[in-house]
Amino acid sequence: MFDAEQQEEAEGADAMSTKSMKERIIEDWNWRSREYTGRSDMYLQTERQQRLWKETLTGLLPARGEERLDVLDVGTGPGFLALQFASMGHTVTGLDLSPSMLEIAAEKAAVLELPCSFIEGDAESLPFPDHSFDVVANRHLLWTLPNPGRAIREWVRVLKPGGRVLVMDGDWTNKQLTYKQKMRIFMGHSLTFFTKGKIPWKGKGRGYDDLAHMLPFSGVDPGKVIALMEAAGLNGVREHDVQHLLDADAESFPLAYRWSFIDSHRRFIVAGNKTGSI
Template identity: 80%
Template sequence: MTADWNWRSREYTGRSDMYLQTEKQQRLWQETLSGLLESQGQGTLDILDVGTGPGFLALQFAQMGHQVTGLDLSPNMIEIATEKAAERQLNCTFLQGDAEALPFPDASFDVVANRHLLWTLPNPGRAIREWVRVLKPGGKLLIMDGDWTNRNLSQKQKMRIFMGHTLTFLTKGTIPWKGKGRGYDDMSHMLPFSGVEPGKVIALMEAAGIEELKEYDVQHLLAADAESFPLAYRLSFIDSHRRFIVAGYKHS
């Protein structure tokens, strides 16, 4: 896994940056994240971004003035996130580690967050128990993910994806999601959760001791992406995979 994510780190970063390329996307993310943290009070929060990648969430939380730690399996991702924090003069700590066995004592963080991580993990239930372990009582767990498989798509959506992939192939010579012969498919046999559904995530969070669970709408974020993504990417990706944010609290 580490080698795979190291290998795709730069290409992934380019794609990840597309979600924050316009002022509107940046503003909507800031508003969404502020709303999600509102319940935790006004002060500086200790936040862990697990599977931080190029620091998508970590850098935004740091920009909001919080004390942020970003953890990732891939040293290349950690290097990129560290570079980005330095460029923006943001004070974040980035370190290598495993989301399923965190190198932190119990009750270390006010908030544990992650985006697009759960589907990559061989043991999602174990990971969620770890995230709850390092949360302080009253702390908040935020999970953002999506059903990245194509299993529930209509013929029309499948046709759009095909057109998007064809356009990318014709203009860039690469097949999206496959890179240069390696791809996410290589890992899928190890990943029970490659199509993450909010109901299954909520069940695992509940089993790990998270309460007051709520699913949040992300349509406003997707709509802003649709306005800014290049055509090929929009055709093959936007609105074809159900995405969600679920959050809840560790009981006090």
């Protein structure tokens, strides 16, 4: 069981180890940025996927009518969430440690003519004053962080009272999987190798495989996220269903990628609110 008393244990390594770990993380995401972007784009390749993502995000935002919201996309990567929020008419800032990811996100925003701001920065130490944003969101970020509890406290700090934190992540390890699910991943990887001659997201001795034992959330579940969000002071924290998004992905993903990334990994969205006044 994961509760608030375990928060410091989830903070990861000491400062020096964390620094070197983040250097490795930046190197890895710079290296895999183009390949990752190709996979990320697959989640928005059909009209149904695009519609469902916008409907889902709209339903998760603070209820403020037609008001334009200030949104921070932490760990924006190629701008998946940032561009979605911007297309909905909100003011968006995307932040990431990886210069290569930020370059891709800016390229996408320019092509789509969407006014997003992208800056280099650390999700665990944000360069913004208190109460700066109505929404702090991230997708597939929390599992990569050495200090997830510290990061969530930072997100709450920059959030305006009445604002929301949205965490979208999953369990990307094989620890909680059934034998059938593990076999699907194996077949997905094998089919990818036979059709492409390699597994694009693995290679060159890089990747998170050798960092997993040092990352508290390399296999994250929503219960851990809820506990840390509540410990950081958020209220009304709960998990939201994403099965409709998975169903849409299953219709459009090639078989190899469906086995590797959809059928065999649990994904979720957790949202929580900040109360109080400035």
